[in-house]
Amino acid sequence: xxxxxxxxxxxxxxxxxxxxxxxxxxxxxxxxxxxxxxxxxxxxxxxxxxxxxxxxxxxxxxxxxxxxxxxxxxxxxxxxxxxxxxxxxxxxxxxxxxxxxxxxxxxxxxxxxxxxxxxxxxxxxxxxxxxxxxxxxxxxxxxxxxxxxxxxxxxxxxxxxxxxxxxxxxxxxxxxxxxxxxxxxxxxxxxxxxxxxxxxxxxxxxxxxxxxxxxxxxxxxxxxxxxxxxxxxxxxxxxxxxxxxxxxxxxxxxxxxxxxxxxxxxxxxxxxxxxxxxxxxxxxxxxxxxxxxxxxxxxxxxxxxxxxxxxxxxxxxxxxxxxxxxxxxxx
Numbered sequence: 001x002x003x004x005x006x007x008x009x010x011x012x013x014x015x016x017x018x019x020x021x022x023x024x025x026x027x028x029x030x031x032x033x034x035x036x037x038x039x040x041x042x043x044x045x046x047x048x049x050x051x052x053x054x055x056x057x058x059x060x061x062x063x064x065x066x067x068x069x070x071x072x073x074x075x076x077x078x079x080x081x082x083x084x085x086x087x088x089x090x091x092x093x094x095x096x097x098x099x100x101x102x103x104x105x106x107x108x109x110x111x112x113x114x115x116x117x118x119x120x121x122x123x124x125x126x127x128x129x130x131x132x133x134x135x136x137x138x139x140x141x142x143x144x145x146x147x148x149x150x151x152x153x154x155x156x157x158x159x160x161x162x163x164x165x166x167x168x169x170x171x172x173x174x175x176x177x178x179x180x181x182x183x184x185x186x187x188x189x190x191x192x193x194x195x196x197x198x199x200x201x202x203x204x205x206x207x208x209x210x211x212x213x214x215x216x217x218x219x220x221x222x223x224x225x226x227x228x229x230x231x232x233x234x235x236x237x238x239x240x241x242x243x244x245x246x247x248x249x250x251x252x253x254x255x256x257x258x259x260x261x262x263x264x265x266x267x268x269x270x271x272x273x274x275x276x277x278x279x280x281x282x283x284x285x286x287x288x289x290x291x292x293x294x295x296x297x298x299x300x301x302x303x304x305x306x307x308x309x310x311x312x313x314x315x316x317x318x319x320x321x322x323x324x325x326x327x328x329x330x331x
Contacts, residue, residue, distance in 0.1 A: 026215060042223035046220055054122075095109075227298055
């Protein structure tokens, strides 16, 4: 009976995970406002917590399925189209209406032009999207955005600002948030296939998904809230654009998925990929900008806060927006 209690607790957390995530964000916001001094310390914990979350996520995707999904040309093509053709067009349509501040515009461009490669996999899975396909697309998405971001910044803002992009943060994120968690997950899978203890470790780790997601949200919000500070007016001006982006990309992602005739799980994954942005990876880029462009970091952080709320809404509504295929529903 004692052994069932943790499972019951985990089960209740999974059943009420949306409430858990919103609660974690509220606690993070209160902590960030009440004790802004903890922000810098908490910021150093973002990557370790996020890496642990992704390790657990990868652990639930068998290596064989990942290799198979790399051959899914239609899904990979749809993901590339929605992120590197549709998203820039959507951003271009909004660009003229953004505040005229160069720093604000640069922050919006940095965050909206880069597709997410980390917790998008978790949120997509919560909405019954195809985790393994998104996981297979992750290296390609990261590589293409590294190559295209300087080009897109040049198109939008000219040569004077295109050279602010550095490869270092992208490579660091790829190693610590993708390569290492994925390698550890595959090693654990191999251990679980040979030894009962490995299976026990796997079962225990997978039960930590919801707590780790809650911890990630709490740490991100608590560490970044103090940075809003004197930039509240600039931040408030971009919030409607971030909300509009989430709304537009839901319809645009579904349209692209339909164009490539994808099933419901793959379609949901495409929508999540198009809507979720790479804020945690581009934040170091924004923080490294000169003082006159410092507001860009605040603009990036604001997108994180808006996006997390948006992803919670997506998790709840997207299964209705893209209902299960008839074959899946009858299975």
